[in-house]
Amino acid sequence: MSRTLIVGLGNPGPRYVNTRHNVGFMVVDRLADDGRIDVGRSKFKALYGAGELEGQKIVCLKPQTFMNLSGQSVVPARQFFDVDVDRIWVVHDELDLPYGTVRLKIGGGHAGHNGLRSIVQQLGSRDFVRLRVGIGRPVHGSVSDYVLSDFAAGDERSFLPDLIERSVAALRLALREGPKNAMNQVNAPSD
Numbered sequence: 001m002s003r004t005l006i007v008g009l010g011n012p013g014p015r016y017v018n019t020r021h022n023v024g025f026m027v028v029d030r031l032a033d034d035g036r037i038d039v040g041r042s043k044f045k046a047l048y049g050a051g052e053l054e055g056q057k058i059v060c061l062k063p064q065t066f067m068n069l070s071g072q073s074v075v076p077a078r079q080f081f082d083v084d085v086d087r088i089w090v091v092h093d094e095l096d097l098p099y100g101t102v103r104l105k106i107g108g109g110h111a112g113h114n115g116l117r118s119i120v121q122q123l124g125s126r127d128f129v130r131l132r133v134g135i136g137r138p139v140h141g142s143v144s145d146y147v148l149s150d151f152a153a154g155d156e157r158s159f160l161p162d163l164i165e166r167s168v169a170a171l172r173l174a175l176r177e178g179p180k181n182a183m184n185q186v187n188a189p190s191d
Contacts, residue, residue: 003050003057005083006031006171007074009092009115011148012064020135021147024091024115025062026160027133027167032060034168044080046073054175059083068114071122078123088128089174090119091167093147097134100159102166104174104183105130129179133167 008028009021016022032039035053039060042048048061059081063073078088086106092115097103107127110116120126138146151157174182 002087003059003081003083004087004089004175005059005061005074005078005081007061007063007070007077007088007090007119009067009070009090010062011066016148018150019148020093020151021067023093023133023135023163023167026164027091027131027171028060028062030164030168031171034172035060044073044077045069046077048077050081054172056175058175063115067118069118070115071118071120074119075122085123085125085127086129086179088123089131089171089179090116090128091131091133091171092116093135094132095135095137095143095147097132097136099134099136099156100163101132101134102163102170102186103132103134104170104179104186105132106179106183129174131167131170131174133163 006028008024010025011021032049035051037049037051037060039047039049045065046061046063048059050059061077063070065072106129110120151160170186
């Protein structure tokens, strides 16, 4: 059985823990909890843990390189665990989706996301799976300040646990049914 490498994108250190850019870390941590996987081992310039979930062998990876160098962590982990490109699933924040939206996507560009850009460059392929977690765009101000700031108090922060749960549910569905089948359900418009 081949492994799936599930990569949560974020930035290391206490300064970034609750920022929008770290939603990938949050989702992977929650997924690892479901599988009772300890993501505390250090290798590949990352924190990682391996286990099983939904009958599949998975590796949860949280690069500790800072976002714009994420590929330096993903590539050695992929080589070590002998993971095919289509079994690399990257969970990341997505400015181009409204806050609270979750979408699965296979392949594509990086849309200006520095973490994805680094992975595409280092991997030499765009054919990995992405779980795009919508954080919306700032109404005013710089995008970099926005993604590196904490989720806003009020509705945004109170809705965050639900967003994390729905993201984890999408990953679990993809593990059970495959990303292509899961896309139809995850990406369907909600009523």
